[in-house]
Amino acid sequence: MQLFYNPSLDNSFKQFFFSAEESKHILKVLRKQEGDVLHITNGKGYLFKAEILVADARKCKAQIISTEKSIPKRYKLHLVVAPTKMNDRYEWFLEKATEIGVDEITPIICEHSERKVIKQERMERVLQSAMKQSLQTNLPKLNPAISYKEFMDQEMGGLKFIAHCDESEKMELKRRVAADKDIIILIGPEGDFSKSEISLAESKNFVPVSLGNNRLRTETAAIVACTTVSIINS
DSSP states (O other): OOEEEOTTOOTTOSEEEOOHHHHHIIIIISOOOTTOEEEEEOSBSEEEEEEEEEOOSSSOEEEEEEEEEOOOOSOOEEEEEOOOSSHHHHHHHHHHHHHHTOOEEEEEEOTTOSOOOOOHHHHHHHHHHHHHHTTOSBOOEEOOOEEHHHHHTSOOOSEEEEEOOSSSOOEEHHHHOOTTOOEEEEEOOTTOOOHHHHHHHHHTTOEEEEOOSSOOOHHHHHHHHHHHHHHHTO
């Protein structure tokens, strides 16, 4: 199944137009014709089936023939991950976390962060592509980059964890995670969180956790955390 993304759709729509870019892809690349049925999501849990009415490579028109709402998950996972030095590593994390099942992502700027600027629009495209490739109907929310202190000043609920490499007492994440709970997990930069950042997190009731015995790259740690939560909730 080929999945398309149109954020403007909702269950009140009867007909709509694809963008010029997608219209060209549908007709010139996929060789679709009038009468063919396509699958579209709005990234908000809806899957639409639509029949092509007008096969125009500049403005393909379709009519919705069925609408299906996916069953919401019983938990939400929010990964708060420092940008990596190399952009492609962070994009890899975004892609894989979307495939596994993350709900919200916040890039966080820490004391040891080497990269302090992210390309929001490019990362949004990575998320959209990963959602379509994995045939999901919920697009993860990508928040703007924020400083560590600004993030900690926010009100947050659910289970809260900080994964770090400091030689202090902590349990493995898999022994701390509970099913059907909203979860926030902090993952630091290549140089890890500073001691003051760890102390601040603990003062905000973040529980320190380990992701195993091996020292992991930022993006790998984030995927391990995402996978752990997914398995616990499976």
